[in-house]
Amino acid sequence: MKSKRIGSRTVKLQNKPTIISTASVVGPKEGEGPLKEYFDMILKDDLCGEKSWELAESKMVEIAMKSAVKKAGKKLEDVNYLLGGDLINQLLPASFAARELAIPFFGIYGACSTMAEGMCLSSMLVDGGFADLILSGTSSHYCTAERQFRFPLELGNQKPMTAQWTTTGAGSVLIAPNGIGPKVKYVTVGKVIDKGIDDGNNMGAAMAPAAIDTIYAYFNDTKDDPNSFDLIATGDLGKLGKQITEDLLKEKGIDISKVYTDCGVEIFDLEKQDVHCGGSGCGCSASVFAGYIYNKLIKKEFNKVMLVSTGALLSPTSTLQKQTIPCVAHAVVIVNEE
Structure with missing residues (x-):
């Protein structure tokens, strides 16, 4: 079989799977x-009518996924596979949403890179002929992330200016072999990098x-021209990480x-909203893309x-054990082509 690797x-996806619909929900x-x-939907309150932040996050991604299917004129039973993940232990929001959706489920974890990871895997499965319709998405919630990774909100801890604000948001994409919509042409899978x-x-x-590693790998593999893009968007590096990425790529x-921006910079008004370096979380690149x-x-x-969704693969345990932070980034190139 002829290799699709570049x-x-x-x-390089031979059949260029189509993103036929998306949906987004934010806080x-x-x-x-x-x-x-x-x-598509802005919540009136962060609890989304639920009893806990975690259940609220699960409800958000469930709404986003159902909405993407409905917008495409499809039914849940038409979907072959559901790919989803988030930041919370045992993928609670995605797993509980999958319980309600009743679609064969792959739980995936790439921290905040999960949106692009899911799009990479979904596109390859569709391009390989293993599925006709795949629903993929992810979420994050400011309150769930603070509780798991930092401090309970009740403590009111102050953050340094390098910190970011976890996006309360969810996004989903519905990918098919063909149809009306932009096409996925390339995927570049990231390595785990720890500096x-x-x-x-x-x-x-x-x-x-x-x-930097993933973007450089894409251009090294394809010999593509950066200025042929209308937009290159990293997931949630924020203001500081965006500048580091831009500067070090220039050195390479x-x-x-x-053509470069960062979803964490775009989703908030950094001058008027108190988010320090910008947005973060799985739901950041998910809601901005969708x-x-x-x-x-x-x-x-x-x-x-x-x-290029970016993820920090730390955990509460690794932090308590004084470990450094391994990170990963996955890239998806999407084009409008007949």
């Missing part, structure tokens, strides 16, 4: 940000090397400055986009 890390704070017009950062309040600096001979970026692709305002 270079050492990139796969009230995100709904006050600059991208508010692009989200020795051990500060959980400086995630941008920790994750930037993984983003790749200048993405004209809302803003997909909308621009559908309207042909963007015709070539790279989404």
